[in-house]
Amino acid sequence: MPTILVKSGGEAAMPEWQRHFAEFAPDLAVRWWDDGAVAPDAVDYVLAWDPEAGRLGGLPNLKVIFGSGAGVDGITADPALPRHLPLVRMAPEGATQRMGEFVCWAALSLLKDARRMALNQAMAQWQDFEPERTAAETPVGIMGLGNMGSRACAMLQGLGFPVRGWSRTRKDLPGVRCFTGAAELDDFLSETRILVCLLPATVETNGILAAPLLAKLPRGAGLVNAGRGSHQKIEDIIAALDAGQLSGAVLDVFEKEPLPAGSPAWAHPKITVTPHVASLPSRRERAQYVARVIADFTAGRPLANLYDHARGY
Ligand code: NDP
Ligand code: OXD
Numbered sequence: 001m002p003t004i005l006v007k008s009g010g011e012a013a014m015p016e017w018q019r020h021f022a023e024f025a026p027d028l029a030v031r032w033w034d035d036g037a038v039a040p041d042a043v044d045y046v047l048a049w050d051p052e053a054g055r056l057g058g059l060p061n062l063k064v065i066f067g068s069g070a071g072v073d074g075i076t077a078d079p080a081l082p083r084h085l086p087l088v089r090m091a092p093e094g095a096t097q098r099m100g101e102f103v104c105w106a107a108l109s110l111l112k113d114a115r116r117m118a119l120n121q122a123m124a125q126w127q128d129f130e131p132e133r134t135a136a137e138t139p140v141g142i143m144g145l146g147n148m149g150s151r152a153c154a155m156l157q158g159l160g161f162p163v164r165g166w167s168r169t170r171k172d173l174p175g176v177r178c179f180t181g182a183a184e185l186d187d188f189l190s191e192t193r194i195l196v197c198l199l200p201a202t203v204e205t206n207g208i209l210a211a212p213l214l215a216k217l218p219r220g221a222g223l224v225n226a227g228r229g230s231h232q233k234i235e236d237i238i239a240a241l242d243a244g245q246l247s248g249a250v251l252d253v254f255e256k257e258p259l260p261a262g263s264p265a266w267a268h269p270k271i272t273v274t275p276h277v278a279s280l281p282s283r284r285e286r287a288q289y290v291a292r293v294i295a296d297f298t299a300g301r302p303l304a305n306l307y308d309h310a311r312g313y
Helices: 011-023 093-112 114-122 146-157 182-190 234-242 283-298
Strands: 003-007 029-032 047-049 062-069 142-145 164-165 176-180 194-197 219-226 246-251 271-273
Touching: 003 011, 011 029, 011 283, 029 146, 062 283, 093 114, 093 146, 093 194, 093 219, 093 283, 114 271, 142 146, 146 164, 176 182, 182 194, 234 246, 234 271, 246 283
Parallel strands: 003 029, 003 047, 047 062, 142 164, 142 194, 164 176, 194 219, 219 246, 246 271
Antiparallel strands: none
């Protein structure tokens, strides 16, 4: 019987994983990552978010590695990662829908200044104020037009936001003004009133949300980061908020997670902190997705959503 080791959600999540895999891949043995009864050479597949460095390289019959998220930086950080094996990024339909919902919520929160209303409510203060713009007057710029970004574009358009997008290679998305590469970044930023980061963590994107980039946005722009904490320089974001260059930020990801209690982001009046929840497909959806890819792999069909080591995502 083929075996998958799971390290996602802790050991306590195993009964749930086993229940869902039993529905979609009844012939798969589903075992906890640290189950000492499973010999390393009996492992065919792994589903993990952040395996300890060196561990995957010690599984001689491993065939496919599944990231339990869309971003697999927690796996590729392993210097001894067996790079010849397919590394599949998590991409069930529900993941992009959830991200689109999060981005729409964050954009509307910034548009309506929901953070200000929440702070006022906490102080029992009835303070009416008028949002400056409507959605139609607030271009949203999405950095990263992949699975997540392209779905977010379509859903934002449904709310009436004009949408522009930026990616590494040229894209053509219905109704979206698309910009490409470093040469077009400044043009992309110049009319973006809400900037949304949905980039993968790569050498090129590391620290991109920093003072030089923020300065190129129109004054008073909003920021949403649902990519990775490594994209942002939090001190630059706070400085831009305090100076009025940014009017608000919704941050879902942080350099260190959970966000330490002492972080200035927690109490900042213009930052909404969310605990890395922008898009978390259910375990059932993820088990179904993995079972489908294993069936493709077993039948010799090509696999979708593979990590590309040369591009870094
Ligand atoms: P994809 O690989 O499908 O898309 C990545 C996009 O980023 C592509 O459009 C790509 O361009 C673009 N890109 C990559 N590098 C650059 C660059 N240097 N300059 C400009 N554009 C670039 O990834 P997903 O959409 O599935 O996921 C994106 C990221 O979102 C994940 O890596 C993860 O970090 C984050 N994420 C966060 C979640 C959360 O809950 N907070 C949940 C899920 C994902 P091109 O199209 O030309 O290749
Ligand atoms: C992901 C995430 O990459 O949840 O899927 O961050």
